[in-house]
Amino acid sequence: xxxxxxxxxxxxxxxxxxxxxxxxxxxRRTAWIIAGIAIAFFVASLVHGHLxxxxxxxxxx
Amino acid sequence: MSTPAVEVGHYQEHxxxxxxxxxxxxxxxxxxxxxxxxxxxxxxxxxxxxxxIRAELFEPGMQLMQPYFFNELTAMHGLVMIFGVIMPAFVGxxxxxxxxxxxxxxxxxxxxxxxxxxxxxxxxxxxxxTFFMPGGAPAAGWTMYPPLVLQGGESIAFLIFSIxxxxxxxxxxxxxxxxxxxxxRAPGVDLMKMSMFCWSWLIxxxxxxxxxxxxxxxxxxxxxxxxxxxxxxNAAAGGDPVMYQHVFWFFGHxxxxxxxxxxxxxxxxxxxxxxxxxxxxxxxxxxxxACIAFLSFLVWSHHMFTVGLPLGAxxxxxxxxxxxxxxxxxxxxxxxxxxxxGSLSFETPMLWAIGFIVLFSIGGFSGVMMxxxxxxxxxxxxxxxxxxxxxxxxxxxxxxxxxxxxxWLPKWSGHMYSGFWxxxxxxxxxxxxxxxFFPQQFLGFAGMPRRIPDYNVAFANWNMxxxxxxxxxxxxxxxxxGVVIHCVxxxxxxxxxxxxxxxxxxxxxxxxxAPHHSFTVPPVVDxxxxxxxxxxxx
Numbered sequence: 001x002x003x004x005x006x007x008x009x010x011x012x013x014x015x016x017x018x019x020x021x022x023x024x025x026x027x028r029r030t031a032w033i034i035a036g037i038a039i040a041f042f043v044a045s046l047v048h049g050h051l052x053x054x055x056x057x058x059x060x061x
Numbered sequence: 062m063s064t065p066a067v068e069v070g071h072y073q074e075h076x077x078x079x080x081x082x083x084x085x086x087x088x089x090x091x092x093x094x095x096x097x098x099x100x101x102x103x104x105x106x107x108x109x110x111x112x113x114i115r116a117e118l119f120e121p122g123m124q125l126m127q128p129y130f131f132n133e134l135t136a137m138h139g140l141v142m143i144f145g146v147i148m149p150a151f152v153g154x155x156x157x158x159x160x161x162x163x164x165x166x167x168x169x170x171x172x173x174x175x176x177x178x179x180x181x182x183x184x185x186x187x188x189x190x191t192f193f194m195p196g197g198a199p200a201a202g203w204t205m206y207p208p209l210v211l212q213g214g215e216s217i218a219f220l221i222f223s224i225x226x227x228x229x230x231x232x233x234x235x236x237x238x239x240x241x242x243x244x245x246r247a248p249g250v251d252l253m254k255m256s257m258f259c260w261s262w263l264i265x266x267x268x269x270x271x272x273x274x275x276x277x278x279x280x281x282x283x284x285x286x287x288x289x290x291x292x293x294x295n296a297a298a299g300g301d302p303v304m305y306q307h308v309f310w311f312f313g314h315x316x317x318x319x320x321x322x323x324x325x326x327x328x329x330x331x332x333x334x335x336x337x338x339x340x341x342x343x344x345x346x347x348x349x350x351a352c353i354a355f356l357s358f359l360v361w362s363h364h365m366f367t368v369g370l371p372l373g374a375x376x377x378x379x380x381x382x383x384x385x386x387x388x389x390x391x392x393x394x395x396x397x398x399x400x401x402x403g404s405l406s407f408e409t410p411m412l413w414a415i416g417f418i419v420l421f422s423i424g425g426f427s428g429v430m431m432x433x434x435x436x437x438x439x440x441x442x443x444x445x446x447x448x449x450x451x452x453x454x455x456x457x458x459x460x461x462x463x464x465x466x467x468x469w470l471p472k473w474s475g476h477m478y479s480g481f482w483x484x485x486x487x488x489x490x491x492x493x494x495x496x497x498f499f500p501q502q503f504l505g506f507a508g509m510p511r512r513i514p515d516y517n518v519a520f521a522n523w524n525m526x527x528x529x530x531x532x533x534x535x536x537x538x539x540x541x542x543g544v545v546i547h548c549v550x551x552x553x554x555x556x557x558x559x560x561x562x563x564x565x566x567x568x569x570x571x572x573x574x575a576p577h578h579s580f581t582v583p584p585v586v587d588x589x590x591x592x593x594x595x596x597x598x599x
Contacts, residue, residue, distance in 0.1 A: 045278025
């Protein structure tokens with residue numbers, strides 16, 4: 001890691017906090033999208049089983 | 062360690078009681094420690110089942126237990142080792158290392174992290190409690206095939222609920238890892254400059270997201286067949302038991318890679334450090350992991366060659382399976398090439414990494430043998446399969462976890478461990494694991510079926526050798542317990558921040574032991590800090 005006194009302007013505390021909040025919000029969005037994908041795979045496996053079952057289903061006597 | 066670019070105070074440490082720290086923690090290191098301790102405990106639970114199995118198989122005839130209890134032990138050994146040891150250990154390592162390697166203060170979703178861990182103990186209390194239920198624990202193998210699993214006692218409901226909890230835990234953990242890696246990297250830590258361990262976990266997380274819900278779907282259908290009158294898998298009512306195998310192995314084969322891709326990441330961290338060279342072919346290693354992950358979705362039916370698939374399907378799955386050997390071979394080649402003409406030294410983590418490469422290759426080669434459809438008809442359901450997946454999961458996954466522990470333990474604890482005892486642990490393990498599993502290949506070739514408590518006297522000698530190896534390997538792991546406890550609580554040898562001379566990566570810029578929060582502000586990173594990945598070498 002380079003040292004901070006490299007001539008670059010340092011971010012203020014407020015800017016750093018806002019950047020952290022932005023990252024948090026972005027992480028939450030990512031989490032919901034991935035959770036949606038996981039739920040889709042769960043539902044897809046049940047639908048697959050259901051459709052295969054329907055085509056072969058014999059009513060119980 | 063650099064001076065942070067800006068001071069932000071909202072991550073200050075504060076005093077926590079024992080209960081707050083270990084039961085309510087949202088800190089990635091504490092949760093990582095909980096995961097690792099939990100998997101350590103479960104290693105001995107699952108290991109004790111293995112000791113009982115090997116004791117029963119020490120000689121022909123029924124020695125110690127009833128056949129049904131033997132079947133309970135084989136099923137529970139598999140479930141405990143997969144879901145209770147290997148997966149939580151890798152998640153524990155991910156919790157500890159990913160924020161430190163990408164320059165983040167913590168995981169992106171710390172409370173979700175807490176929930177992910179605390180689902181595990183309850184799931185395993187449910188699972189292990191089935192031993193004490195009328196009808197006993199589930200005894201249909203870790204694969205839980207119907208109709209056999211439907212013929213067990215009431216404990217199947219507990220099994221399925223615990224699988225659901227474990228699935229939720231894994232999915233939540235993976236969501237957290239993906240969100241962390243995609244959103245929390247410090248400026249300068251580009252994706253193609255990230256450590257191989259982070260890369261391996263990013264890809265593994267997508268595998269978990271895709272396949273754990275499918276396992277949940279499969280066992281949900283089993284639950285409905287058993288208790289709610291559906292007939293998904295009941296052939297007598299038009300259901301299809303083979304469909305369960307398809308759905309299960311659509312989960313099951315990527316699951317194999319969930320248990321080995323993080324190991325690839327660990328080995329890719331250790332080998333360059335002790336070869337004192339950048340990792341050979343960093344980009345190729347990343348693409349190889351992605352390629353293995355993609356192909357893992359296309360090979361599930363190689364677990365079902367003998368079930369009566371159409372010939373075209375068998376040929377497809379045979380070639381797809383053999384194709385996986387290509388990116389895997391790239392990885393083995395690159396590890397060996399990293400060592401080639403390096404200034405090698407053989408500290409304890411390096412020994413485990415080299416042990417991994419050799420033993421995983423043995424397991425990998427026998428896997429290619431089984432990919433051949435005609436040959437698989439001979440191997441299927443024999444001890445050859447048992448030897449194969451134990452070489453991959455013990456010689457591969459477990460060796461990498463132990464190697465990772467020896468690699469990062471000084472960073473975690475701030476102390477060095479005993480070189481003598483840790484190396485004795487390695488040499489005793491690597492010899493005993495071969496005494497344990499190599500003879501099982503001979504037994505499999507000779508036709509000894511798996512999951513049986515008694516066997517023909519023709520198999521007696523190699524079974525005795527295998528059992529001796531098993532007891533030896535099990536006892537050897539007590540050395541590991543001693544080394545870790547001594548290092549954490551009693552060692553006086555302080556570890557420096559860069560514990561290993563040629564270790565590169567952001568985690569080594571932190572003091573040892575690492576502070577409660579890793580990087581309270583994003584570090585300013587230049588490429589020379591990431592040379593371990595080879596990111597600056599191309």
